[in-house]
Amino acid sequence: MSAARTAPQPMTAAPMTARQILDRLVAFPTVSRDSNLDLIAWVEAYLASYGVTSERVWNEDRTKAALFANVGPGLPGGVILSGHSDVVPVDGQDWTSDPWTVTEREGRLYGRGTCDMKGFLALALAAVPKALAAGVKRPLQLAISYDEEVGCTGAPPMIARIVEALPRAAAVVVGEPSRMRLVNGHKGGTGFRVHVKGFEVHSSLLPTGVSAIMEAARLVTWVNDQNAAIMAATPGTMAALFHPPHTTLHVGRIEGGTAHNITAADCRFLMESRVVPGESAEGWAQAFEAEAARLDADLKARRPGAGVTVERFFNVPALTPETDGAAEALVRRLTGDNGSDVVSYGTEAGHFQAVGLSCVVCGPGDIAQAHQADEYLELSEFQAGERFMDALIRELAA
Ligand SMILES: [Zn+2]
Numbered sequence: 363m364s365a366a367r368t369a370p371q372p373m374t375a376a377p378m379t380a381r382q383i384l385d386r387l388v389a390f391p392t393v394s395r396d397s398n399l400d401l402i403a404w405v406e407a408y409l410a411s412y413g414v415t416s417e418r419v420w421n422e423d424r425t426k427a428a429l430f431a432n433v434g435p436g437l438p439g440g441v442i443l444s445g446h447s448d449v450v451p452v453d454g455q456d457w458t459s460d461p462w463t464v465t466e467r468e469g470r471l472y473g474r475g476t477c478d479m480k481g482f483l484a485l486a487l488a489a490v491p492k493a494l495a496a497g498v499k500r501p502l503q504l505a506i507s508y509d510e511e512v513g514c515t516g517a518p519p520m521i522a523r524i525v526e527a528l529p530r531a532a533a534v535v536v537g538e539p540s541r542m543r544l545v546n547g548h549k550g551g552t553g554f555r556v557h558v559k560g561f562e563v564h565s566s567l568l569p570t571g572v573s574a575i576m577e578a579a580r581l582v583t584w585v586n587d588q589n590a591a592i593m594a595a596t597p598g599t600m601a602a603l604f605h606p607p608h609t610t611l612h613v614g615r616i617e618g619g620t621a622h623n624i625t626a627a628d629c630r631f632l633m634e635s636r637v638v639p640g641e642s643a644e645g646w647a648q649a650f651e652a653e654a655a656r657l658d659a660d661l662k663a664r665r666p667g668a669g670v671t672v673e674r675f676f677n678v679p680a681l682t683p684e685t686d687g688a689a690e691a692l693v694r695r696l697t698g699d700n701g702s703d704v705v706s707y708g709t710e711a712g713h714f715q716a717v718g719l720s721c722v723v724c725g726p727g728d729i730a731q732a733h734q735a736d737e738y739l740e741l742s743e744f745q746a747g748e749r750f751m752d753a754l755i756r757e758l759a760a
Contacts, residue, residue, distance in 0.1 A: 380488035387480040388473040394448040426508040428520035433502040440501035442534040443486040446510030449475040455735035476739040478732035482537030482725040489751040498758040513676025517710040533689035536711040537725030545723035547704035550680030561665040571625035572668040578629040600640040639680040679712035688720040696753040
């Protein structure tokens, strides 16, 4: 003991543990509506301290950035570990402890983003010095996005740049919480902002006006009718894997009108589709837009200033289970998971697959804890994630 105490200290500090990195990441309140640049700068400096260069991919107004890096040799055949840096808000949620401080209680790590998905990012970053020390023969590549929680909009430009700039990876693992189970499929979907413009008259003169609310209700009814028809049909083989075993269409927000006795000038609502792989998300989008166009023409015929506009605000491609996929085989080897699962939530995996990269979802934690007050990651999940990273490094070093 005393000899160790008097021994010269190494010049460089010991690498940070995954847990220490998680503490740092959670302390950046990277809610999607706010900038993530402080977190990105910290990760850049962390990587630079190991001589790893990284590249930012900025959003339009340069308030946010994605970051990617190649760790190890500049060769093809590596593995991309991908996660988003943004988290959902804590507004109005009742937290037992500070959401921006990781707090350990009863074998759980509490804090916003511990589960979704800074836990995975911390594990991936902690793997960097280990990969370098192991002398990996194929690279470990990191991809950290923004704006995942508001429609996966930060990932596509990042992925486009990765395809240009990095040696092509053999597999991508998106570390969304899956309890370290292999997830090889998820639904895709599209979000729509709908604005119905009416024409205001006193409600006693209803036939001469256009109630934006009552016309918007026709589109909402169309959505209900589609769901009823979908649910009445027998699910296909792919759809049958999902809960629920079909595509769903949903209206999540609606607003409009001024008074009980004025035909509403405006009604706005948000619609989303969640489409099973194998069905065309674009087909569903076009069907909805065609219905909106029919209503638009109808309203304009009554009042030229009235009408309907539809804007797509997100598009998440489905993750389709691959036949003999490299990413699936890799995760099976690393986790020993011989089963496979599909999930109904969207992730960035569909975007990776859309550019031809083999991709699956596998990460620590349970999606049930994501987005909740007192979000937590079980320590046992965090440790399973660490074992996954160690196994990955052994594979890349072999
Ligand atoms: Zn997530």
